[in-house]
Amino acid sequence: MKISLTINNRKKTLDVPANQTLMDLLRAQGLWSVKHGCETGDCGNCTVIAGGLAVNSCIMLAVQANGKAITTFEGVREKSGFSPVKETLMDFGDSDCGFCIPGMLMSMKALLDKISDPTEEELVDALAGNLCRCTQSVKPVQAILEAIKKIQGKW
Amino acid sequence: MLSNLKNVFRPKSIPQALALLEKNSGSILIIAGGTKLLQTKNNIVQELVDITGLELNYMNDEDGLTRIGATTPLQKLVESQKSKNLANGIVSQAAQLSHRSKMIRNVSTLGGELVTTSSLSTLYCALLVLQAQVRIAGGEEFALAMNIFLNKKNLGGGLLVEVIIPAMEPQTYAALAPVFHTGKPLLCACVRISLSKRKCQIAKIAITSTERVPQRLHTIEEYLEGKPFTPAIIETAADKAAEQFIPISDSLASKEYRQEVSHSAVKKALLKCLDHAESAI
Numbered sequence: 001m002k003i004s005l006t007i008n009n010r011k012k013t014l015d016v017p018a019n020q021t022l023m024d025l026l027r028a029q030g031l032w033s034v035k036h037g038c039e040t041g042d043c044g045n046c047t048v049i050a051g052g053l054a055v056n057s058c059i060m061l062a063v064q065a066n067g068k069a070i071t072t073f074e075g076v077r078e079k080s081g082f083s084p085v086k087e088t089l090m091d092f093g094d095s096d097c098g099f100c101i102p103g104m105l106m107s108m109k110a111l112l113d114k115i116s117d118p119t120e121e122e123l124v125d126a127l128a129g130n131l132c133r134c135t136q137s138v139k140p141v142q143a144i145l146e147a148i149k150k151i152q153g154k155w
Numbered sequence: 156m157l158s159n160l161k162n163v164f165r166p167k168s169i170p171q172a173l174a175l176l177e178k179n180s181g182s183i184l185i186i187a188g189g190t191k192l193l194q195t196k197n198n199i200v201q202e203l204v205d206i207t208g209l210e211l212n213y214m215n216d217e218d219g220l221t222r223i224g225a226t227t228p229l230q231k232l233v234e235s236q237k238s239k240n241l242a243n244g245i246v247s248q249a250a251q252l253s254h255r256s257k258m259i260r261n262v263s264t265l266g267g268e269l270v271t272t273s274s275l276s277t278l279y280c281a282l283l284v285l286q287a288q289v290r291i292a293g294g295e296e297f298a299l300a301m302n303i304f305l306n307k308k309n310l311g312g313g314l315l316v317e318v319i320i321p322a323m324e325p326q327t328y329a330a331l332a333p334v335f336h337t338g339k340p341l342l343c344a345c346v347r348i349s350l351s352k353r354k355c356q357i358a359k360i361a362i363t364s365t366e367r368v369p370q371r372l373h374t375i376e377e378y379l380e381g382k383p384f385t386p387a388i389i390e391t392a393a394d395k396a397a398e399q400f401i402p403i404s405d406s407l408a409s410k411e412y413r414q415e416v417s418h419s420a421v422k423k424a425l426l427k428c429l430d431h432a433e434s435a436i
């Protein structure tokens with residue numbers, strides 16, 4: 001099936017199988033930050049932003065992304081404002097394997113794009129679908145909260 | 156993975172969608188958010204009808220009725236001011252409780268949630284006590300009361316297009332009270348109370364738990380109606396909840412435990428209504 005979409009600001013028209021997930025499509029494009037975790041919407045490792053919203057790309061068909069703007073972690077990592085986030089994550093020693101981090105950061109970005117100064121409750125809710133097997137999510141959430149204070153709306 | 160999926164249709168109107176469903180019965184399904192379908196790894200479905208182009212993503216007030224389109228995402232129900240203002244916010248809170256993950260709520264729709272729920276649906280329960288109706292398109296368009304819709308096995312080729320919530324009588328208050336166990340919702344009590352001169356005129360109480368269909372607690376409703384709405388009466392009503400509510404045991408909790416906590420859930424929801432009533436004075 002033919003679909004047209006924007007991936008990290010690049011317009012693309014692609015021919016995709018009807019049953020291909022958005023996660024598989026993005027990984028086939030070399031976007032390896034989109035992690036292949038549970039495939040059931042439980043872990044959030046495959047989180048991307050589609051049409052301005054954080055979504056689990058493993059439980060969305062590629063054809064459902066037709067006409068949407070998709071952003072993966074590759075599309076934001078060079079952005080100004082990301083360095084303090086990266087430094088804070090390192091300061092907090094928040095991750096072991098790091099597998100969950102791109103998904104968490106995409107959930108964080110989707111939130112910050114809407115609310116520049118979220119409350120802890122809003123952040124915890126935004127990250128509730130992102131599981132960290134190594135740290136039980138406590139440290140990454142603390143680190144992201146701290147990072148948000150540092151970047152002060154400059155994301 | 157939907158291993159046998161061959162085609163996804165994107166109709167632009169309800170008649171087009173219905174015609175597709177009729178022509179391709181058997182291995183065709185409706186998709187809106189699609190989160191549940193993709194989680195289940197269905198190997199039978201060959202074609203999908205994507206109804207997100209039917210402009211059913213809305214929440215309107217019309218002649219005192221609130222109409223919510225079937226493809227309205229759950230997160231929109233959580234966030235919209237309209238839904239927060241409706242019935243003391245129980246629709247918004249119920250939508251939030253539907254899924255822990257915001258990513259899923261961003262995509263899952265009201266219609267999808269109602270059609271595919273197998274157990275513990277806070278949205279069903281909230282809509283049940285608000286005496287909502289669902290409008291089905293297909294053949295003759297018809298509306299079904301939520302309790303009848305809940306007991307239907309399928310829509311016979313029809314399409315759920317919207318949920319209609321009637322206007323609430325003056326001095327009507329609503330609340331829900333979930334009970335969690337290790338982070339997972341165990342049950343949730345939903346209540347709606349209409350008062351007149353501090354006496355309860357109408358009571359609607361339901362608990363959602365292990366079953367798809369929430370249990371209405373008619374005995375407590377009858378007990379409350381006509382009585383002063385006071386903490387003492389609420390306490391007795393909650394005692395009766397534990398007697399009338401009949402859940403089943405599963406891996407999360409035993410039947411007895413669920414019955415015990417139903418007492419505190421019903422009490423908490425009723426006390427919230429009392430709070431709403433007192434702060435409205």
Ligand code: FES
Binds near residue numbers: 043
């Ligand atoms: S891989 Fe998508 S949620 Fe786990």
Ligand code: FES
Binds near residue numbers: 100131134
């Ligand atoms: S650091 Fe390993 S899963 Fe989060």
